[in-house]
Amino acid sequence: MKITLFIPCFIDQYYPGAGIGMVRILEKLGHSVDYPESQTCCGQPAFNSGYWDEARSVAETMLDAFRDAEAVVGGSGSCGAMLKVFYPELFHGRPREAEAKALAAKTHEFSSFLVNVLGVGDLGASFPAKATFHDGCHGLRELGIKREPRELLKHVRGLELVEMKEAETCCGFGGTFSVKFPEISTAMGEVKCASILETGAELVISNDSSCLMQIQGLFDRQGQKIKSMHLAEVLAHF
Amino acid sequence: MSTESAQFHRDADRLTHDLRHRAWIQKALGGYYVKRDEQKAKYTDWQQARAAAAAAKYEAVNHLDKYLVELTDKLAARGTKVFWAADGAEAAEYIASVARDAGVKRIIKSKTMTGEEIHLPQALEKAGLEVVESDLGEFIVQLRGEPPYHIVFPSMHLTRGEIDGTFQKKLGSAHADTPEELTMIARGVMRQKYCEADMGISGANFAVAETGHISITENEGNARLSTSLPKVLVSIVGIEKVVPKLDDLAVLLPMLATAGAAQNMTCYNTLLGGPRQPGETDGPREFHVVLLDNRRTALLADAEQRDALHCIRCGACLNVCPIFKNIGGHSYGTTYQGPIGSVITPHLRGLQSWKHLSFSSSLCGACAETCPVKIDLHHHLLQNRRNAIEQKPVWWEKPIFAGFAWFMRRPRLYRFAAPLLRLTAPVLHAIRGKDIDPLSMWTRTRDLPAPPSQSFKEYWRDRNAKR
Amino acid sequence: MPNDSREKILRSIREALSVKAPARHLAGTGAAASGHKPQDWLPPVPSSPAELIALFEKNSLDLKTEVRHCADAAAAASELAALARENNWKSVGSHHFALGTETVSALGLPVVFTDQPYETADLERCDGGISGCDCLVAQTGGILVTSASAGGRVLSVLPPHHVVIASAGQLVGDLADAFAVLRKTYGSPPAFVSFITGPSRTGDIERILVLGAHGPKKLTVLLVQS
Helix, strand or coil: CEEEEECCHHHHHCCHHHHHHHHHHHHHCCCEEECCCCCCCCCHHHHHCCCHHHHHHHHHHHHHHCCCCCEEEECCHHHHHHHHHHHHHHCCCCCCHHHHHHHHHHEEEHHHHHHHHCCCCCCCCEEEEEEEEECCHHHHHHCCCCHHHHHHHCCCEEEEECCCCCCCCCCCCCCCHHHHCHHHHHHHHHHHHHHHHHCCCCEEEECCHHHHHHHHHHHHHHCCCCEEEEHHHHHCCC | CCHHHHHHHHHHHHHHCCHHHHHHHHHHHHHHHHHHHHHHHHCCCHHHHHHHHHHHHHHHHHCHHHHHHHHHHHHHHCCCEEEEECCHHHHHHHHHHHHHHCCCCEEEECCCHHHHHCCHHHHHHHCCCEEEECCHHHHHHHHHCCCCCCCCCCCCCCCHHHHHHHHHHHHCCCCCCCHHHHHHHHHHHHHHHHHHCCEEEECCCEEECCCCEEEEEECCCHHHHHHHCCCEEEEEEEHHHEECCHHHHHHHHHHHHHHHHCCCCCCEEEEECCCCCCCCCCCCCEEEEEEECCCHHHHHHCHHHHHHHHCCCCCHHHHHCHHHHHHCHHHHCCCCCHHHHHHHHHHHHCHHHHHHHHHCCCCCCHHHHHCCCCCCHHHHHHHHHHHHHHHCCCCCHHHHHHHHHHHHCCHHHHCCHHHHHHHHHHHHHHCCCCCCCCCHHHHCCCCCCCCCCCCHHHHHHHHHHHC | CCCCCHHHHHHHHHHHCCCCCCCHHHCCCHHHHCCCCHHHHCCCCCCCHHHHHHHHHHHHHHHCCEEEEECCHHHHHHHHHHHHHHCCCCCEEECCCCCCHHHHHCCCCCEEECCCCCCHHHHHHCCEEEECCCEEECCCCEEEEEHHHHCCCCCCCCCCEEEEEEEHHHEECCHHHHHHHHHHHHCCCCCEEEEECCCCEECCCCCCCEECCCCCCEEEEEEECC
16 A cells, blocks of 8 residues: 655654654555655644634645545644544635545544554564553544554563553643643643653653653653653564 | 733643642542543443433524523413523622512522622622522632632632631631531531521523423532522523423433532432422422523524533533643633633633633643533634634734744745754753743743754655665 | 513524534434433433332442331331431421321421421421422432422421431332323422432532531431332
8 A cells, every 4th residue: 555654743853753663664564655745734833823724824735745645644643633633624615625625534643544444453563661651632532542552552572551540631732832821731741740750651652742742841851761752663663 | 912811821820830739639630530430331321321411402502592482481380580681780680679679688599600600699799688608619719708619619629727717717616627517517507597598599500491490400408498498589590501301301410410520410409490389388489580691692603612502510621621620710710610611701701801711721622522411612712712813813923823834835945944943952952941042931841852863854855865 | 571681682592593503412423322212321220129229229328318128107107216216306397298197296206397387497496307209219319309299398408317208119210210200290390399319418628528518417218118
């Protein structure tokens, strides 16, 4: 199958390892991977801030970039939700609505794609560590992803996965929320970090790098040794 | 920034740094989650129950005129006086006139958020009437001169020590160590008030059109007493409280209990359809139901957000909201807190002044996931944001997002973002968290990741070059 | 009411409703829902009388409602006398009802009857209130009362100990069944109807459960078999 990668802007800029992990995994599974270089950003910052015209204008570049794709696989729950759930909303009653709906229908979040479309579980990965998984809110509640990352991680040799008490509680990132309401965002992040530390894990994994930016940003400021990795980076250890 | 928004930022800032408050609220709600999940697990199918509850409210709200007329007719047939109030002032004026005409001096009140919304107690006190809150939590915050902290648990932010202090100061009571002792003090005070009051005021959780009843849900029994003992009863009911059929309550009452307080069923669920009828030996001689609009019809007209009127005021969305848990109920500065408050307050009190409530959310969606009547809460926050900006873009944001869009439409320019980030990283790191740092909103409390040696785009280009 | 805003509000409503709202709540439920009554989704209710009683008892235990089984009216009378002794009752409130009238008078205590004109102050001083009910609800552990079945609107909530004398045959499954009893007994439901589910309670102070907030601190059901 030809798989087209959707690499969100902050994975491109800050966490390319997540994207590289996705490439390695999909190629190991025997698929050809395409990456339209004309993609930039899904437009969510403008969308969440109420600037839907500007968001639409950015979204149009994504409609163009993925026009010929069969399956679009993205490495982020929140950006995946933007394409899958919010693009139809954004283009409702407007030109290119059909394209937006088509793109939504063919977009998948990475772990969901592996488990539900490709039907794989064991990728032959090994990563000895005690880890916990943080469910990014958009992936969890907009895309219904909960089981899939755990399904994949349980096959990783040497990985001990413990659930934290507040796995489903928001880390406080929320995109522009994190800088518009930094006090609230930080408080929420502190609660999440405390919950992670309580598990005794040395690694926190998530399917959303934006959450990890918040969580690791707080851990680093606190001087904590704990590391964070995107799901794809862990699974690509083979 | 509106004054309301500035106040919100100040209060949120203060509360989010209050680690005692944070720990206290986490503890207070901890038990709720466990019990609520136990309760939900007993349901044959909780998700189907939500759909059924939502269907009942959808029917009611989308045929509101028909059901309000039916409700009014059935109530009136038993001698109830039904008054339709366009806004809070009309409602307060009517209720004050009822009190005047009946020679009322002392009013006892059971919990009504609708009454809070229109500042009814204050309006009646101004008219020279004594108004006592009978709900324990409301009674406590009334004594302290504070607004309720949570629509269901008004005093959850207070310790027994604080409540004891208040009781000693305001009631002259003896020192009390336990919640039990404090509750008995309040019980003793209230008992006399019930018997002495000449008017009771209540709210309602539901209003049944088919049979002409209002329905009041409570645990303490104060509403039962406030609505039975005084000679005059006034119930203030938002027009959206209507449900079509009595049997709808067979689902709504248990779900209200489960979602709101993790109970199987709340202690007292009472239907009131009229004043003392022939053959009854007690109950109020006069029963007035005040149906309140107060901009609910404006929310009704917003078809996209109309389901916000399904709300049964259970408080579940507050209980699961990480924003609420960190900023506390008082920071909202308005009657309805939490996610539902953030959705409806801009409609009820003005979009531009209150839009900050819709913006102060990470949109995690826990609220919509938990809502027993399936209100699309977090998406309504997005819609409020869009509406606010369409009406009046923020002067300095508009050029930033225009620039963002301009830049993101140009992949060839976007390529330069990565090297630019790498170039500026050391400088930004050196000034991080300081006032001159443009990213200080982030870096005051958090580190930024170091930009990688290669962006994904650069990696991909290299990869293709090698092949 | 001539001076109110009824017409204005109805006009606003009709105008608002001219635009249809999306029925989002229907998403994800589909065919599974058809053919079911809404109450089918609530906690399941057994059908056999023995299981219903067991469910009612389990819920009562959780609620701290005391249930005492009585083989017949005579047993109920002696249980009531025991309650009076255990709780040191000096006076009680009650009304005239099939299961109660003789049993209450046998106590030999002053009785404030609430199904005839009475003074609130007298009822307020009573240690117990003894009433009948319309039915018992197994699913919730609740008791359905109306003015007619429970001696008015106040008897079942003012005295600090409420005792309900009910027959086992009054036990129904869920709230929908209770509403059916209401319709059957009264035609259209009366002006005062209340579900009582346990003694009065509050969690308003530190979320710690306290019984007897304003309503009765104790609730006892004397369940008469025959």
